Amino acid sequence: xxxxxxxxxxxxxxxxxxxxxxxxxxxxxxxxxxxxxxxxxxxxxxxxxxxxxxxxxxxxxxxxxxxxxxxxxxxxxxxxxxxxxxxxxxxxxxxxxxxxxxxxxxxxxxxxxxxxxxxxxxxxxxxxxxxxxxxxxxxxxxxxxxxxxxxxxxxxxxxxxxxxxxxxxxxxxxxxxxxxxxxxxxxxxxxxxxxxxxxxxxxxxxxxxxxxxxxxxxxxxxxxxxxxxxxxxxxxxxxxxxxxxxxxxxxxxxxxxxxxx
Amino acid sequence: xxxxxxxxxxxxxxxxxxxxxxxxxxxxxxxxxxxxxxxxxxxxxxxxxxxxxxxxxxxxxxxxxxxxxxxxxxxxxxxxxxxxxxxxxxxxxxxxxxxxxxxxxxxxxxxxxxxxxxxxxxxxxxxxxxxxxxxxxxxxxxxxxxxxxxxxxxxxxxxxxxxxxxxxxxxxxxxxxxxxxxxxxxxxxxxxxxxxxxxxxxxxxxxxxxxxxxxxxxxxxxxxxxxxxxxxxxxxxxxxxxxxxxxxxxxxxxxxxxxxxxxxxxxxxxxxxxxxxxxxxxxxxxxxxxxxxxxxxxxxxxxxxxxxxxxxxxxxxxxxxxxxxxxxxxxxxxxx
Amino acid sequence: xxxxxxxxxxxxxxxxxxxxxxxxxxxxxxxxxxxxxxxxxxxxxxxxxxxxxxxxxxxxxxxxxxxxxxxxxxxxxxxxxxxxxxxxxxxxxxxxxxxxxxxxxxxxxxxxxxxxxxxxxxxxxxxxxxxxxxxxxxxxxxxxxxxxxxxxxxxxxxxxxxxxxxxxxxxxxxxxxxxxxxxxxxxxxxxxxxxxxxxxxxxxxxxxxxxxxxxxxxxxxxxxxxxxxxxxxxxxxxxxxxxxxxxxxxxxxxxxxxxxxxxxxxxxxxxxxxxxxxxxxxxxxxxxxxxxxxxxxxxxxxxxxxxxxxxxxxxxxxxxxxxxxxxxxxxxxxxxxxxxxxxxxxxxxxxxxxx
Numbered sequence: 001x002x003x004x005x006x007x008x009x010x011x012x013x014x015x016x017x018x019x020x021x022x023x024x025x026x027x028x029x030x031x032x033x034x035x036x037x038x039x040x041x042x043x044x045x046x047x048x049x050x051x052x053x054x055x056x057x058x059x060x061x062x063x064x065x066x067x068x069x070x071x072x073x074x075x076x077x078x079x080x081x082x083x084x085x086x087x088x089x090x091x092x093x094x095x096x097x098x099x100x101x102x103x104x105x106x107x108x109x110x111x112x113x114x115x116x117x118x119x120x121x122x123x124x125x126x127x128x129x130x131x132x133x134x135x136x137x138x139x140x141x142x143x144x145x146x147x148x149x150x151x152x153x154x155x156x157x158x159x160x161x162x163x164x165x166x167x168x169x170x171x172x173x174x175x176x177x178x179x180x181x182x183x184x185x186x187x188x189x190x191x192x193x194x195x196x197x198x199x200x201x202x203x204x205x206x207x208x209x210x211x212x213x214x215x216x217x218x219x220x221x222x223x224x225x226x227x228x229x230x231x232x233x234x235x236x237x238x239x240x241x242x243x244x245x246x247x248x249x250x251x252x253x254x255x256x257x258x259x260x261x
Numbered sequence: 262x263x264x265x266x267x268x269x270x271x272x273x274x275x276x277x278x279x280x281x282x283x284x285x286x287x288x289x290x291x292x293x294x295x296x297x298x299x300x301x302x303x304x305x306x307x308x309x310x311x312x313x314x315x316x317x318x319x320x321x322x323x324x325x326x327x328x329x330x331x332x333x334x335x336x337x338x339x340x341x342x343x344x345x346x347x348x349x350x351x352x353x354x355x356x357x358x359x360x361x362x363x364x365x366x367x368x369x370x371x372x373x374x375x376x377x378x379x380x381x382x383x384x385x386x387x388x389x390x391x392x393x394x395x396x397x398x399x400x401x402x403x404x405x406x407x408x409x410x411x412x413x414x415x416x417x418x419x420x421x422x423x424x425x426x427x428x429x430x431x432x433x434x435x436x437x438x439x440x441x442x443x444x445x446x447x448x449x450x451x452x453x454x455x456x457x458x459x460x461x462x463x464x465x466x467x468x469x470x471x472x473x474x475x476x477x478x479x480x481x482x483x484x485x486x487x488x489x490x491x492x493x494x495x496x497x498x499x500x501x502x503x504x505x506x507x508x509x510x511x512x513x514x515x516x517x518x519x520x521x522x523x524x525x526x527x528x529x530x531x532x533x534x535x536x537x538x539x540x541x542x543x544x545x546x547x548x549x550x551x552x553x554x555x556x557x558x559x560x561x562x563x564x565x566x567x568x569x570x571x572x573x574x575x576x577x578x579x580x581x582x583x584x585x586x587x588x589x590x591x592x593x594x595x596x597x
Numbered sequence: 598x599x600x601x602x603x604x605x606x607x608x609x610x611x612x613x614x615x616x617x618x619x620x621x622x623x624x625x626x627x628x629x630x631x632x633x634x635x636x637x638x639x640x641x642x643x644x645x646x647x648x649x650x651x652x653x654x655x656x657x658x659x660x661x662x663x664x665x666x667x668x669x670x671x672x673x674x675x676x677x678x679x680x681x682x683x684x685x686x687x688x689x690x691x692x693x694x695x696x697x698x699x700x701x702x703x704x705x706x707x708x709x710x711x712x713x714x715x716x717x718x719x720x721x722x723x724x725x726x727x728x729x730x731x732x733x734x735x736x737x738x739x740x741x742x743x744x745x746x747x748x749x750x751x752x753x754x755x756x757x758x759x760x761x762x763x764x765x766x767x768x769x770x771x772x773x774x775x776x777x778x779x780x781x782x783x784x785x786x787x788x789x790x791x792x793x794x795x796x797x798x799x800x801x802x803x804x805x806x807x808x809x810x811x812x813x814x815x816x817x818x819x820x821x822x823x824x825x826x827x828x829x830x831x832x833x834x835x836x837x838x839x840x841x842x843x844x845x846x847x848x849x850x851x852x853x854x855x856x857x858x859x860x861x862x863x864x865x866x867x868x869x870x871x872x873x874x875x876x877x878x879x880x881x882x883x884x885x886x887x888x889x890x891x892x893x894x895x896x897x898x899x900x901x902x903x904x905x906x907x908x909x910x911x912x913x914x915x916x917x918x919x920x921x922x923x924x925x926x927x928x929x930x931x932x933x934x935x936x937x938x939x940x941x942x943x944x945x946x947x948x949x950x951x952x
Contacts, residue, residue, distance in 0.1 A: 064822060066822070085821070087823075087824050087825055087826050087827070090821070090822060090823060095822075096822050098819070102818065102819040102822075103815075103816065103819070104811065105816075106814070106815050107808070107811055107815065111808055112812075115808055115809060115812045115820070115825075118805050118808075118809065118823075119820070119823030119824030120823070120824040123805055124805055124806070124809060124826075124830070125805070125830070126804055126805045127801050128804055128805075129800065129803055129804050130805070172819075175823070176824075336734060336737060336738055338741075391734050392734075393924060393928050395734075396870075396874060396928075397921065397925070399867060399870070399871075399920070400917050400920040401917075402917075403867070403913055403914075403917030404917035404921065406913065406917075407913040407917060410913075411911065411914075531745075535742065538738050538741065538742045539742055542735075572753055573753060573754075575749040576746065576749060576750050576753065579743075579746035579749070579750075582742055583727060583743075583746070586727040587727060590727075590731045
């Protein structure tokens, strides 16, 4: 079904999932990102760490196209998406979650997920209501079940707890056939139990789906990834495996020594 | 500016050529063939100066409108009503005291106070509810319009002009050359010249206030990023009060001026509101410089349209607006 | 959008609506009563009540419905809907038969009316193109400016729009042996289209198109991050809303038998906004609630004002004050009041005692 299509797609060709070259993002005179060069392979799980203001979320915004980069190129599975609007990148298999849940608060949970499924398939302008046996409706219900929200699927998002909203946020990123996901601080505000659930969801994703996680919580981050990129002041200053980064003296001084969130 | 030229070389060349043509049209004596084509130079110059003057008027009104929107995200659709009310009020004061200048000052103060009351009693409680604030301004404009209609009816009113502002003044721009070789210079009403200069002075003062005073910097910061403003710990509500009062006062003040060299009538509130809307759409929301550029453009379009395309003068201004919206929706001067 | 935000917490929207149309009737049995009432009205009401009160209210309600669709579901407060209706009305006059024989083309209604609707929809869609690429707060300004541009253009153009006078004696067609402008047939014609528009809007609100629009209202950036082309959707919404307004515009010009620049002037444009907001932007029925109240006020305010000792001409003041009160105390309109009243009735301990 949808999964095997994505698997087939990412098996074909040896293109990197994500390739950034020389990406710079200026806000007026302020350089939020400077000369970012980054390569992520299909199925790779990476963490991007750094203190506040290091440019992590701006990096995500440039990758998804929420903000266009001032210069540089971005390739997604070999295709140059530098000038594509966000929806074109999403339709090619990129997904993203937001640090502060970006949900449709006026709609119930099931509609939120349905829209996510709809967004990456045809029939977005359909004026006909989905029938009982609608495939996308089923997909949406399955997804709701996968994030343990079946009990509240008819409730308005505004009435969910914070943890439930974060779960819904993840569900939206899993809709359709994602090839690569950007998780922006998925553990923010979660209780310890919820954090364990989150780690479980992330680690049990199908192996062909790669992701980048931005996190402040090193415990969560280092347990769900195989490589780490450290950012500071809009630049990448170190890359390596989790164990290497954890024990690196420079990282400790800059990041861990000052205390982190 | 250098970066602009660097990024848009073709547009820069076009602008330079247009400016050169314009300078020629203004300062040179027109050969007969040109006069055949475009009409008398005197008419052209009058339209030009009237357009800039009208632009000055629009600028002062629109800058109040754009400040209120830029800082408080409140699309004040009662702005035209404040203009008209100021005009009527100034008319009464001028007739009562015989002093035009006093009427100007008093009107500014009273309409500013009215603005302060509105901000304090109503808009303050709707912080963040942009649409709701705008709907309130619509309701207020309906109420004000009807009250003004009740009090002053549908007649034309003209604020009495002080004698020292009357009469024409000779401007050193050549309109024609007599057969004796002597130059004929343009005659232009003094009052309009004074208004034009007044608008420029107000514009410069506003620029200085916004860029050189602490309050001004807070306003500019707030226009760019409202959340940052509350983070600075400054008394945001007090700032809003001042800005709304100032914007309202400007509108009322301009009403008196407009009532002097044009006239006041029921329906003028809507016309001024629409002119302000078009000016800020064209120039860019929240930008005083944008309001200046937009106002001059619209003023010129209005006057040139009236002289050269009388049937469609008004439509010309809307056409400019549509073109700007189609090509550069954020306005001519606003960055993305 | 504050006015729609104000409705989110209300109990009426707490559960998602049933996916079928009959669901609304089950949830709100009063609609059954209303439907029956409207169907049998001609049996006991005078022609005046049929056409000048209910007919007129339903036409205005349709135009307000098109505004509600864009504002309530899409978060776009468009003031151009009345103008779209006016455009359709003008086109009907120009293509059909009127007293202005030098302009009107005299084409049969089954050519002129569809053509008029198409042109009005194109106009509405183009207005959407101009409005959707800026932040939501500008929509009201831009659409107001476009509406004014149309007004001034029709006022000053004599070759097509006949300027200040507009068109008179616009005849409603006689088709299939029926004079559609006689009271009872015209009433049912309006009723048919108004009910159809209402049902279509309710149905579409839960179709992928309608849901996407609501998603865009709630978080446009997220919709783009889900793969939706937000700008294209918004423009499509304008086109859909323009269709409703255009049909209403045809009925509008047939109702009055005339059309002039003032028909879609700034006054009527604002009136439609007031109707939509006063009724309530959260549900389609709000548009019609606002419309019937407005029409009642318009019809009886003169006598009411005089009875209180005020000049009957102070109608605008009344409207302005009423609108101000609504925006200040119940920004989600009559529907909001109704929802809050129902919530209070359903709460167990509401005997007015001290909390």
